[in-house]
Amino acid sequence: MADFNGDQILTVGSQQFGFDSEVSVDVLRSLYLRPHYVTTSSDAEDPSEVKDHAHFLQGHQHSAYQSKSIYHAEDNTISYTTLSRFPPVRLLPPSARKRILVTGGAGFVGSHLVDRLMILGHEVHVLDNFFTGSKTTVSHWVGHPNFELIRHDVIEPFMIECDQIYHLACPASPPHYQFNAVKTIKTSFMGTLNMLGLAKRTKARFLITSTSEVYGDPEVHPQPEDYWGHVNPIGPRACYDEGKRVAETLTYGFHRQDGVDVRVARIFNTYGPRMNPADGRVVSNFILQALRGEDMTVYGDGNQTRSFQYIHDLVDGLILLMNSNETRPVNIGTAEEFTVLDFAKLVRDVVAKVQAEDGIKPPKKVEIVHKPMPIDDPQKRRPDTTRAKETLDWQPRWPVAAGVEEMVRYYAAKLVEGSI
Numbered sequence: 001m002a003d004f005n006g007d008q009i010l011t012v013g014s015q016q017f018g019f020d021s022e023v024s025v026d027v028l029r030s031l032y033l034r035p036h037y038v039t040t041s042s043d044a045e046d047p048s049e050v051k052d053h054a055h056f057l058q059g060h061q062h063s064a065y066q067s068k069s070i071y072h073a074e075d076n077t078i079s080y081t082t083l084s085r086f087p088p089v090r091l092l093p094p095s096a097r098k099r100i101l102v103t104g105g106a107g108f109v110g111s112h113l114v115d116r117l118m119i120l121g122h123e124v125h126v127l128d129n130f131f132t133g134s135k136t137t138v139s140h141w142v143g144h145p146n147f148e149l150i151r152h153d154v155i156e157p158f159m160i161e162c163d164q165i166y167h168l169a170c171p172a173s174p175p176h177y178q179f180n181a182v183k184t185i186k187t188s189f190m191g192t193l194n195m196l197g198l199a200k201r202t203k204a205r206f207l208i209t210s211t212s213e214v215y216g217d218p219e220v221h222p223q224p225e226d227y228w229g230h231v232n233p234i235g236p237r238a239c240y241d242e243g244k245r246v247a248e249t250l251t252y253g254f255h256r257q258d259g260v261d262v263r264v265a266r267i268f269n270t271y272g273p274r275m276n277p278a279d280g281r282v283v284s285n286f287i288l289q290a291l292r293g294e295d296m297t298v299y300g301d302g303n304q305t306r307s308f309q310y311i312h313d314l315v316d317g318l319i320l321l322m323n324s325n326e327t328r329p330v331n332i333g334t335a336e337e338f339t340v341l342d343f344a345k346l347v348r349d350v351v352a353k354v355q356a357e358d359g360i361k362p363p364k365k366v367e368i369v370h371k372p373m374p375i376d377d378p379q380k381r382r383p384d385t386t387r388a389k390e391t392l393d394w395q396p397r398w399p400v401a402a403g404v405e406e407m408v409r410y411y412a413a414k415l416v417e418g419s420i
């Protein structure tokens with residue numbers, strides 16, 4: 001995959017703030033493109049039988065990290081085994097090894113962050129209630145001595161010794177966060193209160209993942225961090241956008257009153273492998289619809305805009321922000337802005353390209369259909385990322401077409417194995 005300058009992207013992460021966070025993209029791919037199971041018979045151990053998935057692994061060099069789970073076609077059962085080997089993690093001296101708590105660590109963003117922090121050699125504790133997250137996103141680390149997975153809902157207090165807290169826990173897709181609006185705002189408010197209390201007690205550095213939704217349906221374009229936003233406090237999105245706004249307020253309250261060391265990331269639309277297929281957000285919907293040969297559902301006339309960033313860029317930004325001295329909110333997102341209608345066409349083209357390359361016959365010609373526009377859907381959204389560039393030296397590297405292609409291959413593989 002090539003970046004915006006046409007250079008191959010072989011690693012993600014960077015070396016800044018005295019913190020080397022560089023990781024091979026192939027190693028990360030081997031984790032999320034890892035098949036849920038390998039189609040083989042119980043008495044055969046023929047490596048050629050994993051060939052269906054092998055081409056996703058760029059040369060097979062990491063296939064040893066895959067689960068040996070075996071599918072028995074005769075009675076449609078799977079025997080799970082533990083991993084034969086964990087992916088290698090950096091050996092850090094105790095002074096450099098951090099105890100890191102990731103709330104929502106089994107979710108889409110959280111699991112990618114966990115992969116990075118683990119590979120970098122840290123001790124990672126994941127808290128998740130598995131409402132929208134899934135154990136399978138981090139199951140490849142279960143049993144590793146540096147890793148702990150705890151089922152816990154952040155609205156209840158939690159105590160652990162730690163050096164850093166990445167507080168991600170909250171449903172993030174509009175259908176999920178509107179499913180139980182009261183629970184969503186409770187998660188944002190009480191969850192953040194609990195985690196800030198923990199940060200205060202342990203003196204851990206605290207990073208909260210806020211959202212571009214704090215800008216509401218913006219009247220300023222693109223949106224810089226000092227824009228206060230245009231939010232409907234009683235609309236269907238309020239549980240999330242007002243929830244995150246109050247979470248930011250709490251964060252700066254603890255910072256000013258109690259000296260908690262805080263970081264605030266305002267995340268713009270993000271996509272990538274491991275996005276829950278039932279998530280309902282536009283990227284997963286469009287890719288799955290196109291792969292299945294279903295109509296692609298554009299809400300409204302499709303002239304509303306979004307800027308889509310690939311998950312690896314976001315994780316780079318989060319790790320940089322955590323290790324920087326920037327306590328003000330920082331937008332993390334991509335400046336490539338699309339109308340939703342143009343984005344639908346782009347996804348359709350990428351899916352057709354991947355199907356042609358892999359010799360897959362498309363189920364049928366994919367049409368674009370229009371559905372009603374959700375209430376309070378923001379009309380335009382694009383981050384002003386000047387602050388991230390100036391203070392973190394962070395810039396997105398993944399063009400949308402490159403990231404969408406990776407995600408298409410991921411969903412295509414999952415559809416073939418029947419795990420989504």
Ligand SMILES: O=c1ccn([C@@H]2O[C@H](COP(=O)(O)OP(=O)(O)O[C@H]3OC[C@@H](O)[C@H](O)[C@H]3O)[C@@H](O)[C@H]2O)c(=O)[nH]1
Pocket residue numbers: 172173174210211212213267268269280281282283285286297298299300304306340373374377378
């Ligand atoms: O099938 C679909 C889904 C969505 N859409 C449209 O595509 C646009 C993007 O919708 P998404 O649901 O992916 O995401 P939204 O931008 O509305 O919200 C997102 O904003 C930023 C993050 O913090 C959140 O994760 C998420 O709430 C919207 O205009 C929506 O109406 C479609 O046209 N078709």
